[in-house]
Amino acid sequence: MTDGAPSPVYLSSIAFATGERLSLEALEERDGAALAGRRDLLHEQGLRHARVSGLPLPELAAASARRTLEAAAGPAVGAAVYCTDTPADTSATVDLWDFLAAVSRDDLPAVVVGGSGCGNLGPGIAAARNSVLVDGVPAALLVTVDRVKDGPRFLPGGTTVLSDGAASCLISAEPVGQGPAFRIRSLATGFQLDVEASASPLAVARATTKAVGRTVRGALAPLGLAPRDVRSVVTGNYGDTSRSFLAMAAGVDPRRALCPRLADIGHCFSADVLITLADLSERDAPPPGEPLLLLTSSARSWSAIVVEYVAPR
Template sequence: MTAVHLSGLSRRHGHWHDLDRLTDDGAVSAASVAALRRGGLTRYAVFEEPPSTLYADCLAETLDRTGLPAADVDAVLFFSSTFSAYDDHADLAALCARFGIRDAFPLGMFLGQCTNFSSALTVAQGLAATQGLDNVLLLGVDALDDGRAARVLPGDVSVFSDTLVTCLLSRQRTDGHLVERVEHCYRPELHALHPQRDLLRYIDGFTGALGDVVGRLTKSTGRAPEAYAKLVLAHHARPVLRNFAATLGIPFDRVPTEGVGTLGHCFAYDQLITLSELAERGETSDGDALLAIGVGANYLYSATSFIRCEA
C-alpha cells in the first residue's frame, strides 16, 4: 500500500451549550441529561451560521500548517453524514476557486456515518496508489438538523456536536501520522437492531464484527491490539469506552477521554481530532502505534492503524 501521512488538521465547532439546554428545548428528559453527565458529557455545539462560511478559515489553517501551496492539491474529498449528494455543493467549488485549487479531483462520501473518516482515508490511499495523486485534501462537516434527527444518541451514549474539519493526506510528507492500514467490516444485517430493545443480539453482532475487523488489522500489520500505545475511540460515555477497551483486551488507561467532556460526539471526526490533540499535547511520540476504531450506524466497523511520525 502506498504510504500516506495525515497532517495539518484544523477544526471549527458551533456555539457551545450546556446539556441542560436539551431539557429546556424539550429534546430529552432530565434523566437522560443526568445519564449523559454520569458518562462524562458536559456540553455540545450547534452551528448558528452555515458551516460553509467557515470552510475558508479551516482550509487556510491546514494549508498554513502543512506549508502546501493550494495549487498542489490533487484531490478534494468531502465527507459528511448530514449533507447528502442531493445538496447543492457549489460552495465547495467556490472554495476551491477562491484558493486557486484547480484541476483537483472532487469527490463526495456520505454513507459511512461515524466511520466516514476511515472510509475517506481508504479512498485517499486508493487515489494515491492508483491515480498517482500526491496531496488529497479532506473536508468533513456535519450540522445536525434538530427538527429531523435526535441530537442525543440512543441509550444516552453521547450527544452530537456540529463540527467542521479539514486535513491533508499526502504521500510527499513524512510527518504527522502514517496511515499504516485501514480495515472495514460491513454487517448490514445489524442495521435493524436496537442497542436496548435487541440487547443480546446487538452485543453478539457488535462483538463479532469488532473482533473480525481488528483481527483483519492484526493479520495485516502483525500487531496485536495490546501492542498499541493508544486506543482512539469516538467521544461516547466512559462506560461505553470501557466496553470497547475490555472487548479488545486493551487497558482503559490507554483510551484518551478528554474529548468526551470538552467536545461531545463530533460525528466522524472524533478520532482525527483526538490524534491531533494527543500529538499537540506531547502525549504520543515518534514511532507510537495508535489504534482507531469506528462504528457507523451499528453496521459498518473500521479499525485503522496509525504510526506517529515527528518531523
C-alpha cells in the same frame, strides 16, 4: 476489507472548527427537547458541553480546511475528499461545489464520501490515500463535516450528545508542514447490516463485538500485530460506557481509550478522531513508532486504521 499500506502515506496538518460551546444546561434552556431529558445520564457518562452551529455545511467544512491548507507548507494539493452524512439542503454535489469555492479551489478534483455515519473518516482516509498511491497526487485534502439539522442531540446508541463540527487534514506521501504527523500503516473496514435486526440488546452487543474484533484483526494482522501490541485506541466521543465497550471489542484495555475532548466538545460525528489526534499532537503524543489504533464506527460499519506518530521535523 483489509488494506495494508504498500507505501508510506502520512496524515498531517490537522485542523478543526466547531460551533458555539454550550453547557448541557444552556442547551436544555435553549431547546428543552434537545437532550430528550437525558442531561443527568450524559453527565454520568462524562459529557458536559455541546457545540452548536448554524453555518451551512460547506462553510463549516471550509473553516477547518482553510486552517489545514494554511498550515501546510509542502506539496500541492491535487484532490479533495468531502465526508458527510448530514442531509444537504439541495444535494451533496452542490455542497461539494460550494465547499471548493469557499476554499478557492473550484478546480480541484473531489469526491463525496458518506454511508458510514459517524465512521465516515475511515472510508474517507481510504479514498484520500488512494488518490496519493494510485492517482499519484502529491497530497489530498480530507475534510469531514456534520451537524444536527433536525431532532434531538441525544444519541442513545453511544450515550452522547451530538455536536456540530468539521475536521480536516492532508494525506500525502511525505509529512507536510512543520507540525507532527501520523504514518498510516494499515486500514480495514467492516460492514454488517443486520447487526440491529435483533430485538435483543445482548444479541446486538455480541454481533457488534464480533464485527469490531474482526475489523481490528484485519488491520493488525498484515503488520504482524495483535491487539495487545496497541498502545492506545482512539474512538468517537461516546459516553464512557460505550467507549469502553468499543475498546474491549477491539481487544484493547478500556483504560487505553483516548478521548481527551469528550467533556469539552461532545460527539462531532466523524470529526472526533481527527480532533483527538490534533490534541495529541499538541499535548500528549505517543512515542514514535508505537502503533496507535483509530477506530471509527457507526451502528453497522467500522474502520480500523493503524497509525504511528511521527515527531516534528
